[in-house]
Structure formats: C-alpha cells, structure tokens
Amino acid sequence: ETAVFQTPNYHVTQVGNEVSFNCKQTLGHDTMYWYKQDSKKLLKIMFSYNNKQLIVNETVPRRFSPQSSDKAHLNLRIKSVEPEDSAVYLCASSLGANSDYTFGSGTRLLVI
Amino acid sequence: GEQVEQRPPHLSVREGDSAFITCTYTDPNSYYFFWYKQEPGASLQLLMKVFSSTEINEGQGFTVLLNKKDKRLSLNLTAAHPGDSAAYFCAVSASSGSWQLIFGSGTQLTVMP
Numbered sequence: 001e002t003a004v005f006q007t008p009n010y011h012v013t014q015v016g017n018e019v020s021f022n023c024k025q026t027l028g029h030d031t032m033y034w035y036k037q038d039s040k041k042l043l044k045i046m047f048s049y050n051n052k053q054l055i056v057n058e059t060v061p062r063r064f065s066p067q068s069s070d071k072a073h074l075n076l077r078i079k080s081v082e083p084e085d086s087a088v089y090l091c092a093s094s095l096g097a098n099s100d101y102t103f104g105s106g107t108r109l110l111v112i
Numbered sequence: 113g114e115q116v117e118q119r120p121p122h123l124s125v126r127e128g129d130s131a132f133i134t135c136t137y138t139d140p141n142s143y144y145f146f147w148y149k150q151e152p153g154a155s156l157q158l159l160m161k162v163f164s165s166t167e168i169n170e171g172q173g174f175t176v177l178l179n180k181k182d183k184r185l186s187l188n189l190t191a192a193h194p195g196d197s198a199a200y201f202c203a204v205s206a207s208s209g210s211w212q213l214i215f216g217s218g219t220q221l222t223v224m225p
Contacts, residue, residue: 033212041150041199043215055212090155101146101213103156 002026006091006104013081014112020067021076021107023091029102030095032074034066037088037106046089049074081111114139114206118216126224131189133219135202138183144205145178145185146213151198159187159200192223 004025013019025032031050037043047066048055054066063079078085091104118135125131147159160171162178162185170176173196175188185202202216 035215041218041220043201043218045212045214048212092156100158100161101156105155 002028004091004093004102004104006089006107008107009105010108010110012110012112015082016080019078019081019109021089021091021109023074023076023104025072025091025093025102027093027102028095029093030071031093032068032071033092033094033101034074034076035090035092037090039087043090046076047074078109081109083111085109086111114142114204114214116202116204116214116216118202118219120219121217122220122222124222124224125192127193128191131192131196131221131223132186133188133200133202133221134184134186135204135216136182136184137204137214139204139206140180140183142204142206146203146205147176147185147187148201148203148215149198150201150218156201189221192221194223194225197221197223 007022033048034046035043036046045057046060049066049068065077067075067077086109088106088108090106092101094101115138116135123131144163146161148156149159150156160176162176177186189196200219200221203213206212206214
C-alpha cells in the first residue's frame with residue numbers, strides 16, 4: 001500500500017516532556033511537510049524538507065525540530081511540550097513543486 | 113507572504129440545496145489551487161486541483177471556479193447530501209518556490225436531511 005503513514009494516532013503527555021512523532025511515505029515523493037491543525041481547525045505549515053533543503057516557518061517555536069533519515073521519513077520532535085502544543089499534527093508529501101499533496105491520518109497530541 | 117481568506121466559516125444547508133464556499137488570495141503569482149475535504153477525525157482528502165484562469169471544473173457533485181483576475185477560488189456543492197457534511201479547505205501554492213500550501217481557515221458544512 002502506498003500512502004503516508006503516521007504514528008502514533010494519539011498521544012497524551014505532561015508539560016515539559018519530550019515527544020516524537022513518526023512519518024513515513026511510500027509514494028516515492030521527494031518532499032515532505034509537517035502541518036499543525038489547532039482546535040479551530042486552522043492549518044499552519046511548520047516545516048518542508050526535500051532532502052536538500054529544510055524550510056522552517058519562522059513562527060514555529062525552537063522546541064520543535066524535524067528529523068529525517070532519508071527522503072521517505074520525516075519525524076517531528078518536540079523537546080519540551082507546552083499546553084499550546086495540543087493539536088493535530090499532519091504529515092504530508094508531494095512529488096516536486098506544486099504537485100498534489102498526500103496527507104497522513106494525523107497525530108493528535110494532548111498536553112496536560 | 114500569501115494570505116488566503118475563506119468564507120463562510122460555517123454553513124448549514126438542506127439536503128438537495130447548493131453550498132457555496134469562496135476563497136480570496138493575495139499573491140497574483142500563485143498558480144496552483146486546491147480544495148480539500150476533511151471528515152470528522154479523518155485526514156485531508158483532495159477534491160480538486162486547478163491552475164487555469166477563469167476555469168470551471170466539474171467534479172462528482174461539485175464545481176470549482178477559479179478567477180485569477182479577482183484572485184478568487186470557489187467551490188459549489190450542487191445538490192448537497194448529508195455525506196457532504198465535513199470541513200472544506202481551500203489551499204494556494206506559495207509562489208516563493210518553497211512548495212508550501214497556504215490553507216484557508218476552513219468552512220464547516222452541515223447538510224441537514
């Protein structure tokens with residue numbers, strides 16, 4: 001099956017903990033992304049990475065960092081979570097510029 | 113940078129009626145435009161991608177109109193049914209070469225039987 005796979009589906013953690021979310025795509029795409037969807041369903045780009053270039057949205061706090069081992073994987077690490085990090089994190093991939101995005105099913109994070 | 117405004121934020125229609133959602137964008141150099149559907153608890157599903165100016169595209173039960181002169185993108189669900197109840201998002205490709213999609217704020221559509 002070719003798709004974008006995210007784990008875990010759901011994660012609950014306490015303030016100050018470190019978390020890491022996994023994303024893998026089996027579509028042969030060369031660019032991957034992380035989006036944050038907040039409680040009002042607003043979608044904001046966090047990172048895009050095409051194995052050569054990492055582009056960071058300057059509004060993303062420094063406790064967030066992407067981690068990639070190859071072009072099929074782009075994980076998201078949050079060093080010390082805060083309550084406002086509670087959201088759904090969506091991973092996506094595309095084949096080059098302006099081609100269709102394929103989204104994963106998302107990871108819902110709850111920080112208590 | 114690109115800004116995308118989507119209206120309305122909430123929309124309720126009766127089954128069989130049309131549902132019209134519109135987005136305006138600011139960057140005249142944007143050239144790829146998308147509509148996504150998100151059902152509750154699910155991820156984003158691509159409905160349609162358009163890129164020609166003043167183009168009407170017909171999908172299964174919906175029509176997309178792009179007017180580049182007015183920088184406006186619209187989605188019209190014709191004869192809506194309860195299965196169309198979902199959040200709908202427009203998205204515009206950033207022309208900066210960063211390959212990022214800029215999303216509208218979404219429209220929560222409810223189709224009542």
